[in-house]
Amino acid sequence: MKPEHHAGGRQADQELLNTAVRENMARIKHKIIVMSGKGGVGKSTLATNLAFGLGLNGYKIGLMDTDIHGPSLGKMLGIEGQVLIPSPSGHGLIPIEVKGMKVVTMASLLQDPDAPVIWRGPLKMGAIKQFLGEIEWGDLDYLVIDSPPGTGDEPLSVCQLIPEADGSVIVTTPQDVALIDSRKAVRFSQVLKIPVLGIVENMSGLVCPHCGQPIDLFKIGGGERAAQSMNVPFLGRIPIDPDIVESCDDGHSYIYEHAEAPAAKAMQAIVAQIIEKTDRK
Ligand SMILES: Nc1ncnc2c1ncn2[C@@H]1O[C@H](COP(=O)(O)OP(=O)(O)OP(=O)(O)O)[C@@H](O)[C@H]1O
Ligand SMILES: [Mg+2]
Numbered sequence: 001m002k003p004e005h006h007a008g009g010r011q012a013d014q015e016l017l018n019t020a021v022r023e024n025m026a027r028i029k030h031k032i033i034v035m036s037g038k039g040g041v042g043k044s045t046l047a048t049n050l051a052f053g054l055g056l057n058g059y060k061i062g063l064m065d066t067d068i069h070g071p072s073l074g075k076m077l078g079i080e081g082q083v084l085i086p087s088p089s090g091h092g093l094i095p096i097e098v099k100g101m102k103v104v105t106m107a108s109l110l111q112d113p114d115a116p117v118i119w120r121g122p123l124k125m126g127a128i129k130q131f132l133g134e135i136e137w138g139d140l141d142y143l144v145i146d147s148p149p150g151t152g153d154e155p156l157s158v159c160q161l162i163p164e165a166d167g168s169v170i171v172t173t174p175q176d177v178a179l180i181d182s183r184k185a186v187r188f189s190q191v192l193k194i195p196v197l198g199i200v201e202n203m204s205g206l207v208c209p210h211c212g213q214p215i216d217l218f219k220i221g222g223g224e225r226a227a228q229s230m231n232v233p234f235l236g237r238i239p240i241d242p243d244i245v246e247s248c249d250d251g252h253s254y255i256y257e258h259a260e261a262p263a264a265k266a267m268q269a270i271v272a273q274i275i276e277k278t279d280r281k
Pocket of ligand 2: 043067146
């Protein structure tokens with residue numbers, strides 16, 4: 001075959017995939033992208049608990065991890081080692097079910113979770129396109145999308161592939177350095193015309209288990225100030241709770257299993273605002 005035929009064939013494949021992405025996404029009412037300017041601020045924790053929280057409100061949920069280099073949702077959801085299987089129709093792959101939620105993470109495509117993925121931008125875009133187009137998501141109310149830290153290829157691909165997304169949720173911690181980065185994430189979302197649903201300040205204070213007094217480990221209130229200065233909504237602050245670390249490590253649903261804890265209540269309030277801004281607007 002001549003090279004141009006190859007190229008033409010590839011282009012036709014791409015167009016099929018683009019159509020599959022559009023058709024799949026049209027069956028999902030709302031898409032929410034969780035992102036941050038900085039690593040380790042709690043995006044995956046929030047994405048997982050948002051997804052569980054929306055599910056507890058009766059919605060049908062999908063959760064997708066686009067963190068190609070460091071997918072962590074598999075561990076957080078206790079589905080490490082489970083791989084996606086082809087659907088009986090042969091047209092796609094079936095997401096993994098966790099408590100009624102449809103989950104896809106890069107780790108569910110990799111046989112060896114410890115193997116580093118060495119991919120450049122276009123390949124990442126291709127992988128995310130396949131996640132959106134070749135996974136049988138079915139009819140869903142919400143797809144929550146977790147991103148790796150920063151404003152790189154993965155969130156860029158997601159924003160470009162789902163231009164109709166309801167919006168982004170930007171996670172930050174209260175320190176000044178994290179806030180500078182969260183401003184970048186706000187700008188990134190705005191430049192890509194994805195509405196900013198709001199900023200969440202995570203790891204915002206800790207209640208001393210001995211005396212019950214609050215300790216502002218990373219200061220407090222910065223997320224709200226950043227939201228005000230960028231003129232975007234502030235969705236709330238989530239305190240530090242060692243049970244969150246435990247739940248993340250054990251594949252448990254924190255928002256459900258510790259429903260009475262202040263951090264879970266803060267998450268529930270964030271879920272309620274997201275429903276208000278997307279489904280009830
Ligand atoms: N409010 C909190 N209280 C206590 N621990 C928390 C809280 N939020 C997140 N964590 C813990 O902090 C660690 C980092 O969280 P997480 O993996 O969600 O961050 P991330 O932003 O997704 O990181 P990355 O940028 O690497 O993707 C995890 O061990 C998680 O359990
Ligand atoms: Mg993460």
